[in-house]
Amino acid sequence: MRFGQWLGLLGLTSALVLLWNLRQSLMFLFAAVVLAMALCTLVGWVRERLGCRRPLAVVLSLLLVLLVVTVIGTAVIPPFVEQFAELIGKLPAAAETLLNLLRQAMASASRMLYGRSDGTLEWLRQGLVSGDSPANLREGLLRLLGLAGGVGSGLLQLLFVVAVALMVTAQPEAYREAAVLLVPSFYRRRFRRVLIQCGDALSGWMVGVLISSLCVGILAAIGLSLLGVKLVAANAVLAALLNIIPNVGPTLSTVFPMSVALLESPLKAVAVLVLYVAVQNLESYVITPSVMHHQLKLLPGLTLTAQLLFTVLFGPLGLLLALPLAVCLQVMVREVLIHDILDPWKRHAETS
Template sequence: MKYADWLGLAATIAAVALLWSLRDVLVLIFAALVLAMALCTLVGSIQRRLEISRPLALALALLLLLLLAVVLATVVLPPFMAQFTQLLGQLPEAGQAILAILRSWLSQGSQMIYGRSDGGWSWLQQSLPINGDGGAALASGLGTGALRLLGLAAGNVGGGLVKLLFVVAVSLMITVQPLAYREVAILLLPSFYRRRGRQVLELCGKALSNWMVGVLISSCLVALLSGFGLMLLGVKLVVANALLAGLLNIIPNVGPTMSTVFPMAVAVLESPWKALAVLVLYMVVQHLESYVITPSVMQAQLQLLPGLTLCAQFLFTVLFGPLGLLLALPMAVCLQVIMREAVIRDLLDPWKRQRLGP
């Protein structure tokens, strides 16, 4: 290799190392881009429906979001926080109830198979916690995980607020002049690919808009169905559990599983069979969401394979933490568009035609 080649390789390695060291900032910038895309979608919808200028549509959108935030803060948030705190307080007792039920089932199963309650499954019974530590550990794990996922960890409230302000500020700046920022990104591409790169970015924006609208509708319907079903079953803390089901529905695979744990923990304190009924209810709701709601509201969204979605969630969580888990699906949506358009259609397909010849 020549000196110029070694210099280029060193520059590439240094650039990769720099990007890796700034990965936390980059994921915040991507979060700002996702939020800006949501705002641009809302502004564009208002502009088309009312046939007004973009600045006026932006002002109306911000006013609408402000009114929505006030309503949520005054009407929805207080009962949710009160019930969520009560829910976290009931988790240790629910954990102990679950452990007691497991011990009882193991004893009955051992009695049926071995003829005595301390048969071949005694080692499994002895491995279960006996005192309150098991329920406390379960409560601590679920509570800490939920709070970290929501970005409300007590020890990092100040840092979380700073990050939130940064994301909101950058997203508002991009929303005011989206085309100018898009052209800045286009200038980073080689001149021969800028026209095509503009098309790819537009497709990424369209895919993100479709995904966000679909997820919003889907999450609202999941929250309503879950709340209605919990009311019919007579489960307590309906508001907290229904809102958690809607919020966690944004995270595929992991979110619906986490949302099922909380109402089952409340129901198991009343009756084990009610907990099983809650499990059946949430399975029905998730099947409706997967096979009826999502196909109906996301017809224009590109389909992501479940295995690829799970791999993306695992990879982005390892790289970026809880925020990476929240942003895994929009990242996967953008990456799939880029791979399909830039790699497959623009690189691999022409190369294949050249190899095959006329």
């Protein structure tokens, strides 16, 4: 290799190392882009309905978002926080009840097989109900300071995401053209179309997820009310929010209502499990295909692989953004790798 080639390889390696070290910041930037696409979708809807110019549509969209956030903050969040705190308080008792049921079942099985019971799962019960409290006041203060620092850092990151999203929403074409300039000149026109397709795919995915999450929350609320399970509002909101994270989210949302139902009756907990399985199957096979039949479809295996891969690479934020990342990557792979690189090779091989 010549000196220039070695220099180029060194530059490429350095760029990859730099991107890897900045991966968390890049994930926050991508989160801002996803939020901006959601706002741009709303702006487009307002412009289509009112026929107004974009600056006015942006202002009206932000006012609409502010109104919705205010209504949710005053009407939904206070009872949700109260019920969620009560729900968290019930989890230890539900875990103890479940453990007692397991111990009884294991003891019955042991008596049937061996004619005696040997204290099955006693070590597990002791591990769950025992715990070390803070050794002293100094340790407690250090934990409190660490929690405050984490909350402050999270608020700053959220402020960064919102600020960048608002800037992109105000001038999406300018930021898109800035991204286009990063590729070679001969490919810029094609890359611009690919970015537009990524934006359309993200918008369609977000609309579909919003509709399916609302349906899941409503169905969960109706089903839990009919079963007589307490804390319906908190569990319904959790089901709607966690539905955004496929595979993992619905499983987590089932734990909380089953814990509450388990305190009343094991049969009611089983009924809640059956309800959530039915709701999730209805969402997966009826609701989502109905609202996304014209949008980008993600294969279940691709979804699960993306969640695992991005969680390992980027942590909890990667799990939250796994689906929008997978949406963009699927468009990129289809349009750039397959259509622009592999297909020309295939045509060249056939003609040669």
